Amino acid sequence: MTTSTEPGPDGNGTGSASAADASSCTDESEAKRFRELARVFGAQRADDLDEDELAGYPEDDPEDDELGDGAGCPYGGWWDDEAECPDHAAAGREIAGGARLFPHHDTPDPDSPAVIKVRDAAGLLAAVPHTIGFRPEESIVVLIFTGPRNRIGPSMRLDLPPAAQQRRFASHVAGLTLRHGTTAALFSYSSSSLGRQVLRTVLKAFLRKGIRVIDAIAVRGNEASFLPGPDGRTEPSIAVPADGHPVAAALSAANAFAGRAVLDSRAELAASIAGPADGIATNIARQRIAAAQQRHREARRAVPTGIRTRRGTSFTTAQRIHAEQLLHACVASFLDQHLVPPDLAADLAVAVEAEVSVRDHLICLVIDDRETAWTPVLSSCLQSVNPSDAVALCTMLGVAAYRAGGGALAAICFEQALTHRPDYRLARLMQSMLWHAVEPRALDGMRSLDSSEPAATPARR
Template sequence: MTAIERSQLTVRSPADLIAAVPYLLGFHPTDSVVAVALLGRQIIFAARADLPEPSTDPAERARHLAGVIRRQGAESATVVGYGSADRVTPAVDAVRVALAAGGTEVLDALRVTEGRWWSYLCAEPDCCPPEGRRYDPSANPVTASAVFAGQVALPDRAALVAQVAPVDGPPREAVRAATARAELRITELIEQAPESDLLGGRALRSAGVAAVRAAHRRQRRDERLDDDEVAWLSLLMTHLPVRDHAWERTDGRDRDIALWTDVLRRAEPELIAAPGALLAFAAWRAGQGALAAVALERTLSLHPDYSLAVLLDDLLRRGVPPSELDGWPSVGMPGVLRPRRRSRRGRR
């Protein structure tokens, strides 16, 4: 399941809502059921799940989807299914029942297939003809508003996954060589630490803080880290105090997402846990739940017990909105997230 929270878009018709969904998700959905939460006429949230297999009961997935929507404080919701009628109808019906049971008004329930939409709740042939109503999202004002707001709709979820996929070929070999150099550098750093610095912990943290700050400076100047910088940073972030320092300075800014996406793609597989979790956190804070989800999928596939990734995966699956985090993380025990007082810099 993917949950998202993005810039508010105003909808006035089913065609408006259908045009908005890909920009809310970040990609054009297929074989999916989407629940869109609204306050008045404004979309505030959307949650997506794959259509259940025909042999499975859709009720459990529907209850979870409805629970995610309820947590957003929405007044109402519309359910949209993408795919053939035999698969969409049971899923949409189950979500409608689950939403209504939780007290959420269901404004409409739609099926979208091959450029047409049908309503399960409208029986007026002038409004909702039995052959469906054709729509053109490229001509819809909601699409123009989303594009103007900087929102992107990729062709499909696979395109989103590709954004966090590892580099290969010569770039991979270059980072692998840089990582070997960074390992020697780490060894020298620890060996040269004073005896009072147990296991070189202070030296590692000092080097890590410097590496994080340097990475942020490069990002602010729109400069990409070189291979040695990626290797050094990703290796230092296996030291939890360094990871936590980077986490405290990560929010939902575009430059945070760009930095951790780049490091995640280029770091060696054994070193992706911290950058992958930080990308997921930044994407979640920015309301880009789909990007957060694919970052976590890649991270947890290689590091299933990494505590920060596990924590964020739970927040995302439960549909906890970023607005519940007052400010950015105050880190106590490693992997423990707690809110702290709002900064003067102003967070939503």
């Protein structure tokens, strides 16, 4: 699956500190691990993760932004004539050689039969919902092309900015894009003229930074219209492709095989992990958590005091073993029943909430195991647990989704975690990485922080 990110500050993660328990970021062990994690990801100051950028987009480039719609632009317009791209197609511009999508593959084989070719603007439009996981609304979407064979690689979806921030927003998006490639397709989705206005501003920023833009398409309702090309001509509008379009059908099949589906909106994606929906279900979930906490306390008392490890953390080692068992039980239940039983989900939520090192250990297991479909398993867990009781589990799902290329779900997870605990450092760090379009493979660096030891053995008498 192509990598999807959702960079762009929206106010989350900057609230005041909330009450914290032993697993909160105010705990010294959590603060220490956070500093280590930040160093792994190259953050220079672990306690100040670009607060200015969290509060708003970076400042404008000093260059004046007065380019027209391609006319006279310094980079030859949207087309590089040396690429031998055709002038115009009847419905949008064709992609020379075709673009290539690699569904559910992190490092795809270019000769894999799973490769899906996209040859025109209609194909790109059909691919957008499948690359980000839902049908965008009031958004800018960027598909970035990489490699000599025009692989559609990272994708970004961002909320349309306020009118006063359009230029800063556009410069920010262009900068993020340049981290991954120099060729892109741009889309705006809006029920008003704002989408086209923002798209035009983003196009200018891309051209100014030397990014080759294959197409810039404004979607309003069921109509997709093109911005004028460098010669001043505008192609006729086309209808937004239906689900039966060959590209959409192929991607739907690939996503279904991988346990994913395209949802109607970002709100629907958020609702899928928002926990119980009514008061009665919320109370029942609260009771399950209380029972799980009681089981956790009883398990702690049952740990023999003679058990020791080289690091001297008998209970932590027992917790890790128990948490691994819970995680694997969740996977087995999901494979068998297509859901995780609520009591089991509550036990896992309590286990990862109780000890930071246990949470990090499970995250490392999830990152290492690329065969298991962790996103649907952990999403099923969150459906039966109140969000306030599952901050660690929600962040864990966010990391799993991020590593799998699901930037939209990852962004929602970090937002939800920070809504219920604004000072939760791992969620803030992950959110900052997402905003700055850090590649998912960078998360593999988290494995160096897993200090787990082999299973504990009784100490010699």
